[in-house]
Amino acid sequence: xxxxxxxxxxxxxxxxxxxxxxxxxxxxxxxxxxxxxxxxxxxxxxxxxxxxxxxxxxxxxxxxxxxxxxxxxxxxxxxxxxxxxxxxxxxxxxxxxxxxxxx
Numbered sequence: 001x002x003x004x005x006x007x008x009x010x011x012x013x014x015x016x017x018x019x020x021x022x023x024x025x026x027x028x029x030x031x032x033x034x035x036x037x038x039x040x041x042x043x044x045x046x047x048x049x050x051x052x053x054x055x056x057x058x059x060x061x062x063x064x065x066x067x068x069x070x071x072x073x074x075x076x077x078x079x080x081x082x083x084x085x086x087x088x089x090x091x092x093x094x095x096x097x098x099x100x101x102x103x
Contacts, residue, residue, distance in 0.1 A: 041097065048093045055086040 062079055065071040 044093055044097055048090065048097070051086050051089055051093070055083060055090065058083045058086070 058079055062076065062083070065076055065079070
């Protein structure tokens with residue numbers, strides 16, 4: 001799988017450092033392969049945290065990239081699309097954690 005490298009801001013105290021972050025490029029599909037059947041609640045919560053953290057890092061990277069006038073707009077669109085995949089996956093994980101209620 002190919003990956004794009006994007007800057008990420010890491011804040012520590014009063015200073016901020018920019019590092020590189022690899023983002024996998026997906027032509028099709030989603031993160032449904034991360035959602036196994038019958039997984040325990042702990043495993044789902046770990047996946048939820050991991051994907052949520054990645055979503056936040058992409059948001060920080062997007063903020064930095066948008067503020068730079070020389071940033072490639074195609075890369076910004078790719079990151080936004082990847083963020084949408086993550087958001088959909090977060091929704092699926094949250095739905096798996098909630099019990100089905102038949103009303």
